[in-house]
Amino acid sequence: MRRLAPAVGPLLLGLALAAACHPAVAGLLGDGGANRPLSLTRLSDLALNHLTLAASGFAFVACLGLGLGLVVTRSRFAALRGGIDTLAAFAQAVPPVVVVALALPILGFGGPPTLLALAAYGIMPALRGTVGALESVSPEAREAARAVGLTPGQVLRQVELPLAASGLIETLRTAFVLAVAVTAVGALAGASTLGTPIVAGLQNQNVVAMFQGTAAAAALAFLGDALLLAAGGLARREAA
Amino acid sequence: MRRRIILGLAGAAVVPTLLVLLPLMHFAPNRLLTGTAIDAPSILGAMLWPLGALAAIGPGLLAGSRGRLAAAIAALACLGAFALLLAGLGHGAAAWTAGQPPAARARLAAGAWIGASLLAAAVPLGARRVDPAAGGPIGALALAASVQGLWLAGRLDALSVVVEFRARRDELAAALLDHLALALGALALAALVTGALALWRRGRGLVDLTVSGLQVVPAVALLGGLVTAASALLSAAPALRTYGLSALGTVPALVGIAAYLLLPLWRGLQGALRAPDAASLDAARALGLTPRQILTGLRLPLGASVLLGGVRVAAVQALGLATLGALVGAGGLGTLVFDGMAQFAPDLILLGALPVIALSLAAERALSGLEAAARRHWPS
Incomplete structure (x- = not known):
């Protein structure tokens, strides 16, 4: 139970934010004028869409980031490291809005440019985090494992990954929060996400809808964070 | 082979x-x-x-x-x-x-x-x-x-792209200047706030939580929230208008962008202050150095590369986020990008996007060079 304790804070915060974006609660912010709260069905549709997009982007980034991180930390592929680092730094220097805008004429409106932005912007943090976590494994532990006769694959599975687990979970948490935030930007390319009521609210002064979009996006980020923290806690118990 | x-x-x-x-x-x-x-x-x-x-x-x-x-x-x-x-x-x-x-x-x-x-x-x-x-x-x-x-x-x-550039040369130059002013202004504002927050010793945990919590709010929403807050403030106290404050434009964009830069700058500063190990600090104190001398002679030089790493991340983010400033009427290269998206004109999007990418890359390369130089000059 104690392993799950760190997840309680984000979980409660996420639930509170989710409750705050319910139309009955958010409507308290102000009524009349342009302030019209979104209905619950519309909001849950948007949230589901947002979560699907963010989760697919996150899954892609996590696989690619972890995979590339594993590859470049193998001594055999050390030569690739510089090139992959440069490429990832380049991808990070291009802001998500610009990726979305550039992809618009090629990929059209909606989901695809958003997914591209998710992938481009998420790779570097995921890659750097993975490399950092794997490099934090002490060389002595690695040497000892090799000395008792483990194969490189066994060293990776039984020594490096368990020892780097907390760092890897950290990396996944950052990547998830980033994915949720970038998906909101996708609304500018016409993807229907929780960014849609925010952008529309900006244009027609609908503060309540803007607040609902913001709170719901933050709730998703915190709930996902709680889930990953819990998973990390469970993983650590298994390793210990 | x-x-x-x-x-x-x-x-x-x-x-x-x-x-x-x-x-x-x-x-x-x-x-x-x-x-x-x-x-x-x-x-x-x-x-x-x-x-x-x-x-x-x-x-x-x-x-x-x-x-x-x-x-x-x-x-x-x-x-x-x-x-x-x-x-x-x-x-x-x-x-x-x-x-x-x-x-x-x-x-x-x-x-x-x-x-x-x-x-x-x-x-x-x-x-x-x-x-x-x-x-x-x-x-x-x-x-x-x-x-x-x-x-x-x-x-x-x-x-x-070149044809489009020739048609909009003046517009692009103005947007570029606005963009740089917005990004540098936000960076300066965030640096001031970070410096001030660092002086508040007791609130360190709270600042840490707030600054990283801010990152969860999507940038588009934060800018929108600031515009609403500013317009509410102005309708409550119209006298503020005489000081040149307005709900749309540069002020909300500057504040919004600066809010996101707090995290990298704060992490960089905290990392820099913690850079020297306990033994060096003890030695410095034993030599009779004052806290101020320890700060300027030990913590800042040893932490310079960490601090510059934070500044690098913040500068690249500022140049990217300044693109969103156009959403609240603050100008910048985002104006060209969003105009291009609205007209579905790929060349106009490129005309705004290419300088943003070039600026971010230049800032990234220049500051990481400086970071490496600091690490060579003051090896920890």
């Missing part, structure tokens, strides 16, 4: 394959249409084979060999291929638009962008293998010089 050869052959195949498989150019009757795709042979003509050879030799050598001479040859081949590709594209565009109505556009397509970026990225990579310190900047300078030369010779004039 066999692995080297396989790697080299794979590297050699990449760019020529891309140039053949992907369309190099779209030819459209006006600036809003996508137009028809045109393949490499009909654009490059006689330049196709020398370009293909250089684009195979350069990356192939870079992937397959480790020597300095090979790296130098590879960098030169990539530079030549890059310049030849641009010249060929400009020439092809001129040939296709000749005799067409002035609204016709020859627009670079995916193959040209990806091929040119790969070749351009390979030049500093090879140059750095020849000379680790000076190679990168020299490679970048050589690339810039080749673009500048082609530009001055008028070889690129027929490309649609």
